[in-house]
Amino acid sequence: MNKSTITKSAIVEKYRTEFPAKEAIFIDFGGCVIETRVNSSELLADLTNYFKEFLIDAENGDIMVTAHECPKTDLGLEYTVKQPDPGKTKIKEEFYNLPDGRVVYKRLTGMVFVFGNGDNIAIGPCIENSNQVINFINNRFIEYKLNKGSFLGHAAGVIENGRGIAMAGFSGMGKSTLALHLMSRGTTFVSNDRVMAEDNGDSLTMYGVAKQPRINPGTALNNPDLSCIVSPADKEKFMSMPKEELWELEHKYDALIDECYGQGKFILKAPLSGLVILNWQRDNSETIVKVVDPKERKDLLPAFMKGTGLFYLPDSPEKENDPGVDAYADLLSKTTLIEISGGVDFDKAADVCLKFMKEGKI
Template sequence: MSLTTVSDIAAQLELSGAQAAEPLGLRVGPVSVCILCEGPLRDVLADYFKEATDVVADPDITVHVVEGQALDPAPAWQDWAREPGKTGRKDAIHDLTDGRLIHKRRTGVTFLQSTDLLVAFGPVTENANQVVNFVNTQVLNNRQRAGWEICHAAAVSKGGRTLAIAGLSGGGKSTSILRMMDIPGMSFMTNDRLLVQADGLGAQGLGIPKHPRINPGTILGNDRLHDMLSAQRKAELRAMPADDLWQLEEKYDLFISDIYGAGRIEYAAPLTDFWVLNWQRDEEQVTMIEEVDLAARPDLLAAIMKSAGPFYQFPDGSFLRDTAAPDPEGYLAALRNVRVQEVTGRLDFDAIAYLGRELFDA
């Protein structure tokens, strides 16, 4: 049997169990999502997305999630080229006449992306984080088709002011944004993906329901987070050289409501300020912030822009290619009414927290 159309794939997948399960409804700003999933994974997803859960009568997006199942014959996978500076095989694709299959090389989870049917299948229960990412990708796709730009940034909001933070590789945006959450009345918007669209004299920002995944260094540097690690692990990490701790890739999910309390998430808000972290750990100069013209700083713009990746399907049904690059002009237009500032000097999270308090107290 050939694997040429979405119908070919649907004919091999058993979706009735998911379709009979109690729907899990989400609302993220103007976007509504229905997740159809049975078994223990549904409970995991319900807990993960609890801050976005809502009753959805006529969803914009419906995602099917089914455990196991495989395609026969196996698709002729083609590796998706990774972004500069990243190595290893991660995603592979198989294009259909009216859709695309995306396969995670490391886990074996496969996704069907199309305008008519969205399915996650394979070992999904043991890889719930990839299902979470697939759901959030659909929110991103929905807004990008409506003209929004996707930024590689975290964001918080308070009192009509929203601050987004991007950074050059390893810049510490997650740690910085969590320090902002110590400000009374602050709401968390997003940790790694921010959608932006110009709106009259301002701009709108939209986050996605994905909790921060943070490194041990972030946990050790914030008293609020210490209980996320065992006493033994904290002792082991504190004994490590500073450079080794900074480079350590050991991710932990931080649930905002568990640490900061209920009602501290706001996915949609006007975007007013954007900081780009261009500081250095070994810099002697004190931390400084200065307004910049983003059109004259392609290096900073590059830190903000983010490829939509293999899941993005254009409004006409065609798919993004791995040779495509984000359009700088689209970002400049989206951010034209946002104050953009560059943070330079020494990497100092106490300093960034002070600057944040000044901004939101102004």
């Protein structure tokens, strides 16, 4: 493509013409339907299996995403490097802002994602990198909710007895592990890593993301409902490792909710009745649980706050800057904020969460 004439619309037209995406699925994200069209039956099968609990019959959606399996492509753009998040060193993404949208290039896989003003397109070796296509689809829903005024939270979520609870924590605190402990005790899953908190005036609603949990071997082996995803050979290897090394492994497993806990145990919308902040450490001290005021404990809120990142394009100038801690404090004053500190005790934390969801108090 001629660099001087590159626009988002031109890219979309070129790849939708050359690699027509004729097969479609419709994914219901708690009331927002994303129509996803692909040019590969193999990719369609991967996406259908991943999103199977949220598929509906429809003729069109609120948002359309097309994914085009094709060779790696060079759009001839001079990308800007996305600097790694704090604590990480590997550069994974580059981007280029077009007059009518944005291009994100995945350096490690060669995948290209183009979006803006209602057009959303994934280009490249999609089958080999279906996880990145899945993330792109989920990010379209996140963008949709943020542009309607929701706040982005870095949290897992479950619901029981009509009360939803989100779990956040500073790095490595175990929010997903706690969520899966609660799943083993009968709750329904809402989200693994991201929630969008919607202000309803005097209460909050959380929307989850259709992203299956990715867990480390320590989490899997310490939960009977999850141990089935680890092969016998891996079990033998991991069980012989020191506990500290086991929890630090980078190896991850996909824990599909329907396969581990049964069908109908994953929904994407729930009341945000409470938010738990895990602020504990791995020692033998007593686990402490208390309700706190978000306006007085703003030091806890960065554990929940999440920047919008490259895959979000605001629909108005006032949304270009992420909300600050004061805005999050105002928002979270409409729910119950629970701090769990002291020593790590997932069983006690699960007891607290279950009591709150059943009785509305800790």
